[in-house]
Amino acid sequence: MTLSILDLAPIVSGGTAGDALRNTLDLARRAEEYGYRRYWLAEHHFAPGVASSAPAVLIALVAAATSTIRVGSGAVQLGHQTPLSVVEQFGIVDALHPGRIDLGIGRSGQRRAELATDPVAEKQAARVVDGLLIPPPFDWSALARQPRLARQIAALQQPGARTPDFADQIDDVLALLDGTHEARAVPGEGADLRVWILGSSGGQSAQVAGERGLPFAANYHVSPSSVLEAVEAYRKAFKPSEALGEPYVIVSADAVVAESRARARELAKGYDLWVRSIRTGAGAIPYPTAAEADAHVWTDADRDLVKDRLDTRFVGPPAEVAEGLRVLRRVTGADELLITTITHDHEDRARSYELLAEAWNRS
Template structure:
């Protein structure tokens, strides 16, 4: 890429195809992470989603540990941990241990969304010890708790007139970089208020990105950890040798997003040949085409130019690529060659 090109990173939801078991999907993601590490990508983030047939990224700290162990250089983090699903102390303990094991390589991205359907969300948040709406309303407090407990000095917890020291881990020497993630003005304002780095979910939302980033930059208050706004862009990407091949490889994920947005039954990700047999109504075809226009889909030259255009448009020097290329019938179940090829072609 040209000298003005943005730094590239990777977002992974650990997709599960119709020809894969969960173990196959994990093996494919670990291979993808090793490829990103070798190709010089800056960071590799793993999402949190629950009870979805096509997504195996249910537990970011476990995945972060697996990926960090399988790589040597790349920053590894959560994109993100959905904090209302968990006790703040548990999150702080998990990522303090990861930082201790891989010092200087861990990012903790925190989000507020459920990451699942209402029933699964209830099961998660009831186990976290509270009513869902109450937990969400206390999100800013929970963020403060995580920030404080991860500091090496910890915090003092007052109980019955006595102060008890509370630390995420004993003898910490460093703290992960903690990011606030979101897809609304709320998260942008909160990140600005707390002086935290912030990422808007452009790959999922596709709209409102410019407004959220402008709000974040305008209202940013410097903090001891961050002197000025820090952000990057996330995009869905499929890159192949030709435009036609890239469009075909993008279809399985486009159909998965169509199902999610229109309330259809969710299934494991189709293989390309399976996806091409699906007949779409005119309104659904229009929605798929509109989504595709917001993604980066094409040959290497066109894809790199599009990423540079997006980075310039949103004023960022880093773009996190979510490689969503599908697979052909007969692909090795424990591999995702088209996803790896997307990373290779973009990094060339």
């Protein structure tokens, strides 16, 4: 199947991190049963509502709880770790689950630094490209300049540490894996890992993925305004490699599926409040109940913070959401889609994935 899952291990209002992690293991087992191709875990820090802060650890747990589905990171924040430590971590997991592990890598801190000094110069109008909504870009510069964010980034690194250029880091990862680096990664060297690059724009991540002949994952669910730019830049830069003979693209999307449109919309409540917490710099809050979401008093500024994410989410009955995702796949030329679903109730989330898989397989 050409659908996969991205899981943040969300902690819901009234729940605990332990609950979230047990739900992740349960959902991974079900995803394997439903036929999803791969199960990726995000890396988030300083978020009261997200338990996926150490993807290598969680990937090991998920891989042990399943047997066939590919498991990976979406994505390791390489700006906060060395290539050697990442390859060793994933090498350990691969040694126990060979041929099933994806090492997805993102630029993290380097990208944040760019956003702080690169405000959106002009508010572009929303446009529809062959049926796909491309919203105006979100201006991250004010959030990226917050002192709190700088302190958080500092807490992830040793004092005085300097993050090398992303391209150099990726080259080190690849060299450590194939044994051509002067350092030896044990476990890690010779590991049967598939390396992915994740990106939100047509910048360095897309360029590096293309030039190294690696598969690329583009964010429609986080940065929908730049998804077409990202996949175009990747394909333009692509050079065949031993790993990949032609470009391979996965595109992410947020979705909630239920038996009826009304039920899906009810389950989707809380998402706007959750996104607002991220974009105000507070960090993702525990995922709200529908009642908590309804109680929030929204300002125009609040709505502007979350509008692009709400407008590009796929919410509805199975056939309707599947059709929307087919449009996303066609317009981006994606080989695969990476679906993120968050609801307050775990059973509703699992059922959403089940309904989507059934509808996708019927098409």
